[in-house]
Amino acid sequence: MSAVIQAQGLGKRYGQRWALTDCTLDIPARRVVGLVGPNGAGKTTLLNLATGMLAPTSGSIRVLGGRPAEGPAQLAKVGFVAQDSPTYAGLSVADHLKLGARLNPGWDAALARERIGRLGLDPARRAGKLSGGQRAQLALTLGIAKRPQLLILDEPVAALDPLARREFLQGLMEATVEHQLSVVLSSHLVADLERACDYLIVLVDSRVRVAGEVEELLATHHRLSGARRDPTRLPAGQHVISASHTDRQTTLIIRTDAPIHDPAWTVSRLSLEDLVLAYMGTPNHPANPGRNHRPTLEVQR
């Protein structure tokens, strides 16, 4: 098994508005994939397409080699914790575990009990009375104890305070290693993903801007700063992601596979956050730098 999610020209339209367009992805297995982008960029749409909650308007998507939500076997392979971690408010924690056990043939009861015990959740407590963090943990427990091959989480930490966020991601990472899961999780905050992810997809305005291994992305993106100059006169193979100018200075963020030899530039490494922000700040920049390459000249924030 090579790819957990394969999308070809995937698109979803709501009425006149395209929530996701021309999405082509090939996400390798055994990664923790961060899906990042501003609110309304289409992250939830993409994840809902991957879980079969939505049907695509155009293109196709295969998850673990099958069509999303095609049948019980496909459903068993993919765990999904939807946005806001929905749980049945009237059912107790124990009821939720029973629900998981009844509806999933591969249910790992020992794992679920152990997780609930470790989190200190009272099994008799109703889910509606749990805090946001506890509810998210309960939903995650349901997702993990189902023993899927791929776990998809939509903004799992959005409602959590910083401490709960850290604990949640910590727990997720442990589970990922322990059960050899592939994970896709979305967030609008890079900081959440920085610690956790080794693969990143940046989604802006319903398009995939960039996707790749985090290490590779960091190795191929650079910040160049130097005396003010026209960024169109860069060597071939250096693609400008964002450019900002003061009266005397130009700062570029570029993508290139080759080393940078121009001594006029001061080259510095980017943090993951800088990288994501650079892509988010260029709404008209094409996803594929080779095609329709038109560097932006307007002054960026």
Added chain:
Amino acid sequence: MIWLTWRQFRAAAAMTAAALAALAAILALTGPGLAHDYTTGIAACTTHSGSCSDFARRFFDHHQGSFLAVSAVVLLLPALIGLFWGAPLITRELEAGTHRLVWNQSITRSRWLAVKLALTGLAVMTAAGLGSLVVTWWSSPIDKAAQNFPKMGPLLFPARGVVPVAYAALAFALGVTVGMLVRRTLPAMAITLAVFVAVQVAMPLLVRPHLAPPTRSTVQITEANLEDFSRGPDRRIRVSAKAADTGAWVLSSHTVDASGHAIDTIPPSPSLSPSAGPCASLERGLSPCLAEIARLGYRQQVTYQPSSRYWPFQWYETGIYTALTVGLAGFCFWRIRRSLS
């Protein structure tokens, strides 16, 4: 899935079961006494005077309140079930977002819906069936005494027998379908109620009279079947008669003249004069006057659905509602397979 459905449904089921049990208990306690009163009353009046209509009228008047109340319960039960069990079945999940939890367990949406519909639908029909059964049993003596409410008529027909079960099934399926389309509980409940009431009004107005061609009979107006006799200030006689079949649902009834034309009042005639002849002194009985009316060719023409068609009609109507219910359920399955997130 059965467990989850039951777990989500048990509170509502328990409440309805308790309400039905209370109703059944009250009816079980009062029913035998009611039946006893009726049989002894009928026995007494047949041995005494031979005319039991006075007893029936008194018996009915005495129990009219409870008769109307239990009939209303059976009429309302399907609508309430559709409202409170049907509409929220899916919308509650959609509103809380829990469909995104349950649809991502290892069970397809179709199966989820199938179990929910089947289990809850079964409970719906059981509740309506039991309700109808106890009420039909309890009120059978009153139904017999109720002269203005024939058993084929629009009040009693839908409140007795098997049709309440089919009504409840339809109301439930309607609630689920509307909920799936509207996706919000309160508007779904309102629309369900409006549509169901419209269906229940349209049925006796537009459909039930035509389930079988109505019977038309032309009868002579006699003292035995006389319904109304009056003489207006213009000295015209207005007269009408009942159908021989007291349980029938009368669709139309009018007096016709010798040539078969419907008339409102009988035109003046020397033999019907209020000053002389058989219709002059009505205190001595109407028979001579009615005989004269009959001799002149006036008859009562009644169009009705006879009471012998009670059970065929119950089954026809059950069939129609069942077909509608199955159609709605099919739509729900089609709809849930398409994107609904």
